[in-house]
Amino acid sequence: MSARANASRGLFATVAWRNLWRNPRRTWLTAGGIAFATALVVFSSSIQVGSYDGMIDMATRLVSSHIQVQHPKFHDEPRMRYTVPDGIELTERLAGLPGVAGAAPRAEAFALLSTEERSFGGLVLGVDPDREPQVSDLSKALAQGEYLPGPDDAFIGAALARNLDIAIDDEILVLGTGREGSVGALALRVGGIFSTGHEDTDRSLILVPLRTLQEGFDLGDEVHRILVAADSISDIDDVAGRIELALGEGYRTLKWNELMPEIEQGIQIDWVSAQLMYWLLLILVAFAIVNTLMMTVFERTREFGMLLAIGMRPASIMGMLQVEAIAMWAIGAGIGLAIALGVIAWLNQTGIAFGEIAEGMDEISAQYFIPERMYPGFAIGAIATSPAVLGLATLAAAFGTSLRLRRIRPVDALRTED
Amino acid sequence: MSDLVVDCQGVTRVYGDDVVPVRALQGVDFGIAAGEWTALAGPSGSGKSTLLHLVGGLDRPTDGTVVVDGKKLNDLSESQLSDLRLRKVGFVFQAFNLIPVLSAVENVEFIMQLQGIGPSERRERALSVLDHLGLGDIGERRPGELSGGQQQRVAVARAIVTNPVLLLADEPSANLDSATTLELLALLRTINEERGVTIVTATHDPIVMDHASRRVLLRDGRIESDESVSSPMLPV
Numbered sequence: 082m083s084a085r086a087n088a089s090r091g092l093f094a095t096v097a098w099r100n101l102w103r104n105p106r107r108t109w110l111t112a113g114g115i116a117f118a119t120a121l122v123v124f125s126s127s128i129q130v131g132s133y134d135g136m137i138d139m140a141t142r143l144v145s146s147h148i149q150v151q152h153p154k155f156h157d158e159p160r161m162r163y164t165v166p167d168g169i170e171l172t173e174r175l176a177g178l179p180g181v182a183g184a185a186p187r188a189e190a191f192a193l194l195s196t197e198e199r200s201f202g203g204l205v206l207g208v209d210p211d212r213e214p215q216v217s218d219l220s221k222a223l224a225q226g227e228y229l230p231g232p233d234d235a236f237i238g239a240a241l242a243r244n245l246d247i248a249i250d251d252e253i254l255v256l257g258t259g260r261e262g263s264v265g266a267l268a269l270r271v272g273g274i275f276s277t278g279h280e281d282t283d284r285s286l287i288l289v290p291l292r293t294l295q296e297g298f299d300l301g302d303e304v305h306r307i308l309v310a311a312d313s314i315s316d317i318d319d320v321a322g323r324i325e326l327a328l329g330e331g332y333r334t335l336k337w338n339e340l341m342p343e344i345e346q347g348i349q350i351d352w353v354s355a356q357l358m359y360w361l362l363l364i365l366v367a368f369a370i371v372n373t374l375m376m377t378v379f380e381r382t383r384e385f386g387m388l389l390a391i392g393m394r395p396a397s398i399m400g401m402l403q404v405e406a407i408a409m410w411a412i413g414a415g416i417g418l419a420i421a422l423g424v425i426a427w428l429n430q431t432g433i434a435f436g437e438i439a440e441g442m443d444e445i446s447a448q449y450f451i452p453e454r455m456y457p458g459f460a461i462g463a464i465a466t467s468p469a470v471l472g473l474a475t476l477a478a479a480f481g482t483s484l485r486l487r488r489i490r491p492v493d494a495l496r497t498e499d
Numbered sequence: 500m501s502d503l504v505v506d507c508q509g510v511t512r513v514y515g516d517d518v519v520p521v522r523a524l525q526g527v528d529f530g531i532a533a534g535e536w537t538a539l540a541g542p543s544g545s546g547k548s549t550l551l552h553l554v555g556g557l558d559r560p561t562d563g564t565v566v567v568d569g570k571k572l573n574d575l576s577e578s579q580l581s582d583l584r585l586r587k588v589g590f591v592f593q594a595f596n597l598i599p600v601l602s603a604v605e606n607v608e609f610i611m612q613l614q615g616i617g618p619s620e621r622r623e624r625a626l627s628v629l630d631h632l633g634l635g636d637i638g639e640r641r642p643g644e645l646s647g648g649q650q651q652r653v654a655v656a657r658a659i660v661t662n663p664v665l666l667l668a669d670e671p672s673a674n675l676d677s678a679t680t681l682e683l684l685a686l687l688r689t690i691n692e693e694r695g696v697t698i699v700t701a702t703h704d705p706i707v708m709d710h711a712s713r714r715v716l717l718r719d720g721r722i723e724s725d726e727s728v729s730s731p732m733l734p735v
């Protein structure tokens with residue numbers, strides 16, 4: 082049987098290949114469907130993957146940075162006294178680790194912010210004015226005035242400034258609880274106003290020089306967080322691992338997805354819902370493949386009947402149909418992949434400017450951390466999966482359809498109605 | 500007795516179910532000697548095709564035995580029957596004999612491929628049989644580019660290239676005009692006489708009957724008459 086099958090392969094392939102072009106329109110339609118689905122899934126997945134990196138990048142650069150080192154309890158229970166042991170010295174060490182782009186210390190306190198007329202609650206961040214720009218883009222969001230020019234200057238969110246109805250050079254009083262339960266108080270001047278476009282941030286944050294906060298709130302030289310920016314997003318896990326190794330007991334290292342779980346959840350929801358769409362598309366195309374093959378078998382019932390009559394085995398005919406179907410798939414998947422990968426490779430260099438696509442996109446993108454210029458990444462999973470899924474569907478379709486062959490009785494197929 | 504290529508005993512074939520049985524053959528005893536050209540004659544529905552299919556291993560009898568080339572077909576599995584059709588029997592049907600996407604010579608080659616014959620040998624044999632049957636100049640054409648008569652003659656070439664013990668043709672001339680029919684019959688005559696191929700044609704075409712060396716007349720699934728023709732009509 083197998084010797085016989087082997088020797089027969091040559092003309093089988095010829096028959097299969099020529100049959101594809103017996104109805105070129107149908108072949109191109111089906112292969113085109115395969116190409117379209119492959120290209121769309123691969124391309125959209127790559128856009129998604131690229132946008133996630135952009136989102137993570139934007140979200141982490143806003144305030145939290147990629148990695149933070151904290152007191153083990155601080156994340157779950159942010160109390161003043163849960164400070165990072167030897168924070169300042171540690172910052173220096175972390176900044177020197179490989180893969181680390183920058184490190185900066187922060188102390189923080191919830192406080193009441195008051196002017197003569199109004200009061201609002203806010204989060205006071207004590208930052209190292211020189212180091213902070215290495216881990217966050219708050220300094221770049223400067224809208225008015227200057228970024229922390231002097232020890233008693235505050236850098237305040239635009240919405241918070243609006244709420245407090247204050248402008249540059251106005252006075253602002255900060256009242257809170259110090260490290261040991263004492264009263265923490267700061268008298269500041271509005272030195273600068275920032276606008277990140279991210280509402281929560283602009284409404285609740287006020288930055289002051291680290292030393293100022295430490296002094297006013299009894300913190301000595303202690304800090305609550307050391308923020309670490311990795312060289313790139315793909316390095317984050319490695320860098321976090323290195324930090325954990327370097328620190329040992331008494332510290333907790335948190336990555337962006339622990340610091341901002343909502344970002345990761347958002348990404349997961351987006352990914353899963355897109356996957357559903359992709360699978361739906363692939364299933365639709367699989368049905369189109371089944372349909373095409375059904376028509377093929379239906380049209381060629383007499384031919385198959387004749388082949389069975391002259392002694393060709395049903396399995397061999399199935400094999401011929403499989404070759405035909407796989408050739409069709411290969412054409413479609415090849416074209417689809419080539420187009421998608423070509424476009425991705427190009428956009429990967431030039432980027433897609435979302436801001437230019439639609440009016441008002443800037444604000445939306447700031448809220449949801451959609452970068453203004455996005456560089457699609459190569460979604461390896463989709464590149465491998467979508468052609469494979471369609472290939473399996475093609476094989477299954479060809480197999481399922483060729484089961485019809487079992488019902489072809491050569492005698493009936495050849496009987497002419499006259 | 501054993502030089503019978505085909506030996507049917509009490510062959511019965513009932514189609515349909517118990518409620519509406521169609522008795523296509525009702526106890527046919529029938530043998531064919533090597534080298535004979537038998538014409539199965541009879542009106543439409545008399546059972547000619549049914550008998551041809553049973554003899555060719557395309558169908559199984561409801562009752563009775565069919566022996567071809569010493570093999571009792573009743574005992575064979577589906578794949579053994581398939582093998583028998585591939586190696587022992589050549590078929591020419593009324594139409595749809597050829598694979599549309601293959602040229603004439605490729606169609607002839609195809610059956611040898613099924614038999615596992617290598618590329619160079621099968622091409623050589625295909626070309627030589629087409630040449631021998633006067634079809635050398637149409638070898639590269641596909642069935643769609645051939646006339647009905649040419650297609651049937653290529654089908655004959657395909658049927659005999661594997662040297663079967665039996666060539667079965669069911670209404671081979673039904674779609675042909677009489678001039679073309681005569682060409683086909685001349686071809687069958689040649690292979691019957693020169694190559695000694697045993698032929699069975701099922702037909703209700705008098706011209707075809709006139710060329711056979713034996714006429715078996717079927718009526719309502721029974722053999723009504725069986726006569727040998729001493730001097731079959733010679734081709735014009």
Ligand SMILES: Nc1ncnc2c1ncn2[C@@H]1O[C@H](COP(=O)(O)OP(=O)(O)O)[C@@H](O)[C@H]1O
Binds near residue numbers: 541543546547701
């Ligand atoms: N598959 C079938 N199912 C039911 N009846 C059939 C089938 N094939 C043939 N018959 C019937 O059997 C009888 C003999 O048919 P057939 O052998 O084709 O005759 P012929 O070839 O002489 O015209 C006819 O009555 C025909 O209708």
Ligand SMILES: [Mg+2]
Binds near residue numbers: 549701
């Ligand atoms: Mg008939």
